[in-house]
Amino acid sequence: MIRRSLPAVNLGVVTAVRGSVVDSRFEDHLPAIYSVLRAGADRQIVIEVLAQQDEHHVRGISLTPTQGLARGMAVEDTGGPLKAPVGEAVLSRMFDVFGDPIDRGTPLSGVEWRSVHRAPPSLTRRSTKSEIFETGIKVIDVLVPLERGGKAGLFGGAGVGKTVLLTEMIHNMIGHHAGVSIFCGIGERCREGQELYEAMKDAGVLPNMVMVFGQMNEPPGARFRVGHAALTMAEYFRDDEQRDVLLLVDNIFRFIQAGMEVSGLMGQMPSRLGYQPTMGTELSGLEERIANTDSGAITSIQAVYVPADDFTDPAAVHTFSHLSGLASV
Ligand SMILES: Nc1ncnc2c1ncn2[C@@H]1O[C@H](COP(=O)(O)OP(=O)(O)O)[C@@H](O)[C@H]1O
Ligand SMILES: [Mg+2]
Structure with a gap:
């Protein structure tokens, strides 16, 4: 074999495609966990x-549709994790999960790209002050007040008004926040995203x-990472710009x-x-990043769908344990 000069990029070959699951083979340098590969x-x-399967094989999940991807196609290791744009x-x-603008606006410039995988702030950096966060909706402020820097949940079954209440809170709060x-x-x-964008534009709060x-049209990988991307932006405003x-x-x-x-796609044994089996770890990895530090607070309001109105559902129970305030819709 003729040794070529070191390639600038780490190239591999697709060895299997199973829905969103893609296996690839790398001869020399195996990409690290959370590395982003690009193909097509x-x-x-x-x-x-x-997952790193063995010396030469990695298994990954696609964040985009895998249509057209075939065995033998080249795959490039970008050498870094998924990143989100941060800055004014x-x-x-x-944005979508990749930090690409989806509002048909001008291309993004003057931003820094940060990894979406970040650790929660350490205990010593956390602040423990307790203040009320006014929503402007009287019934909530009197009966179920929110905490500044707290996490509030709006939970309920399908079509009971979680999204409507969340939108109402945005209308009430954003003006004076x-x-x-x-x-x-x-x-x-998907249409809810579009509607909200238009509503915010008309209200002048953009x-x-x-x-x-x-949204629900995206592959599971994208839905799984979009929260991390949003939190990375939130952490920038809290830590770098010291804003709430x-x-x-x-x-x-x-x-x-x-x-x-x-x-399931990665072949893990399901739990209850x-x-x-990793639900608790995954959820706390995300929720623990929503924290108050001395530089600023991230107050969060989350809609929680309760499957089949069963409040003992493991997903609902795990979510509740992270929230500091709850409102049943
Ligand atoms: N407070 C309300 N008053 C009247 N109609 C409501 C109210 N809240 C919700 N709805 C109706 O219920 C529908 C579903 O609400 P939505 O917020 O989308 O449910 P969820 O997000 O909980 O699935 C809305 O389209 C709206 O027509
Ligand atoms: Mg909804």
């Missing part, structure tokens, strides 16, 4: 490495708002559900009720 004619297929320039924009608001849409209807969407952040999530159950799909 326009490098449009994005794969996140989740992300304000008033709408001095900080930044980040809306993260996970696995819900300049202090960022929207990130991975309001993080709205619709719907956190869909994050758990996406994790369940990813886990078919949920992934």
